Amino acid sequence: MKLKKKSPNKQFNYRRLFAIIGLIVLAITCQPDFFVFRPVLFILEHKRSKGVVINEKNAMRRGYITGMYTFSYSFVVGGKTYKGDTREEGLIIGDSVNVIYNPIFPIVNRREFDY
Numbered sequence: 624m625k626l627k628k629k630s631p632n633k634q635f636n637y638r639r640l641f642a643i644i645g646l647i648v649l650a651i652t653c654q655p656d657f658f659v660f661r662p663v664l665f666i667l668e669h670k671r672s673k674g675v676v677i678n679e680k681n682a683m684r685r686g687y688i689t690g691m692y693t694f695s696y697s698f699v700v701g702g703k704t705y706k707g708d709t710r711e712e713g714l715i716i717g718d719s720v721n722v723i724y725n726p727i728f729p730i731v732n733r734r735e736f737d738y
Contacts, residue, residue: 667725671735674698674707674722676715681708698722700729707732 679695694714697706709720711734724732 667727669723670726672698672700672722672724674720674734676709676718676720677706678716679706683712696720696722696734698724698732700724700726703729705729705732707734709734 674696675698676694677697680692681695683689683691683693685691691712693709693712694716695706696709697704699705705724707722714720721735722732723735
C-alpha cells in the first residue's frame with residue numbers, strides 16, 4: 624500500500640481564509656458588546672459606579688415590529704455622563720443600577736450582573 628505524498632505546489636485555499644475572516648468580522652460587528660467590551664472589562668482594570676435608569680428606549684430584537692424595548696442607564700465619571708443599555712424589561716425610570724466601567728475608556732461599560 625502506497626501513501627500519497629502531498630503536492631508542494633498545492634495552492635493555499637484563499638476562499639476558506641476569506642470566509643473565516645468574514646465570519647469573525649460579522650460576529651464582531653453584530654455583537655461588539657460580547658466580543659469586544661466584555662473581554663476588555665474582564666481582562667483590564669475596571670471600577671464600579673451607581674447608575675440611574677433614564678427615559679431612553681433601546682429596541683430589543685425585532686423591537687421595531689413588536690414594540691418591545693429596554694431602557695438605558697446613565698452614570699457620571701469625572702463630570703461626564705455615560706450611557707448603556709440595561710437589557711432588562713422590568714426596570715422603571717429612576718431605578719438604581721450597579722455599573723462596571725473601564726476607568727480609561729468609561730464608554731466601555733455594562734451592568735454589573737451582565738457577564
